[in-house]
Amino acid sequence: MTRAVIAYGANLGDREATVASATRAVAETEGVELVAVSPVYESAAVRLDGVDPDAPRYLNGVILVDTDLEPHALLDLLQRIEAEHGRTRETRWGDRTLDLDLIDVRGIRLADDRLELPHPRTWERAFVLQPWLDVEPDAVLDGRGAIADLRAAAADEVIRR
Numbered sequence: 001m002t003r004a005v006i007a008y009g010a011n012l013g014d015r016e017a018t019v020a021s022a023t024r025a026v027a028e029t030e031g032v033e034l035v036a037v038s039p040v041y042e043s044a045a046v047r048l049d050g051v052d053p054d055a056p057r058y059l060n061g062v063i064l065v066d067t068d069l070e071p072h073a074l075l076d077l078l079q080r081i082e083a084e085h086g087r088t089r090e091t092r093w094g095d096r097t098l099d100l101d102l103i104d105v106r107g108i109r110l111a112d113d114r115l116e117l118p119h120p121r122t123w124e125r126a127f128v129l130q131p132w133l134d135v136e137p138d139a140v141l142d143g144r145g146a147i148a149d150l151r152a153a154a155a156d157e158v159i160r161r
Contacts, residue, residue, distance in 0.1 A: 001033065001066040004074060005103040005136075007119075007128045008063065011045055011056040012097045017087050019059055022098055025081045026063055032077075037066040038131030041158040046125075048092065051156070058159065062103070062131040071105050075115050078102060085139060103128060109142060120143055126154040 006026065019040070027034035030148045040059040043056035067074060078100035085098040104118040111117075122128050123144040129151040132139055139147040 001068050002106055002108075003035070004065050004067050004071075004105045005132060005139075006063045006065065006078065007101045007103050007122075007131070009058045009060045009097075009099040009127070010036070010097060010103075011051065011058040012095050013086065015059040016040075018098050020062065022081050022085055022100060024062055026065065026077070026100075029077055031068045032074075032109065033066045033145065035066055036135040038062040038135045040161045041127060041131055042161055043127040043158045045095065046156070047094075058127065058152065060127040062128065062135060064135055068103070071108060071110065071115060071117060073130075074105070075102050092108075101128075103132070104141065118144075123150050124154055126151060126156045126158045129154050130158050 007020055008022060018088055023037055024097060026032060041060045043058050043060050045052045045058060081100050087098050089095055101119055102115065103122050108117050118141055123141055124148065129147055133147050133151050141150060144150060
């Protein structure tokens with residue numbers, strides 16, 4: 001089995017219930033073993049042109065799993081769970097009921113029209129780095145360095161709930 005890091009975010013609807021339900025759905029999938037769930041954080045919405053202080057705030061966190069699913073199959077699972085929780089994709093980086101991002105799958109680097117690993121913006125996002133650091137303090141992001149160092153350099157604010 002391979003360790004995978006999944007980040008979640010939700011800023012519409014009953015965020016807490018959605019995140020809990022999505023985490024259960026991931027954990028109950030054949031070929032996936034739940035390893036850890038981070039504390040929940042709250043962060044401002046980030047748009048293509050920067051932070052939107054008027055948008056609903058996000059709940060964010062990280063789920064660590066061990067899986068025998070290949071990355072595209074894991075991505076398919078995450079997108080199915082998003083759809084089951086009302087996720088739509090009208091606006092890039094828009095508000096959403098649920099966002100599940102495949103952040104890292106140890107030992108795998110890939111980039112195609114559906115998936116890039118590791119996730120290309122992980123290294124600069126405190127709302128991913130902080131919860132990842134909480135559950136895997138010695139983690140390293142391939143090509144970028146230690147998660148602890150990246151978190152120290154990330155400027156955006158997250159609030160532990």
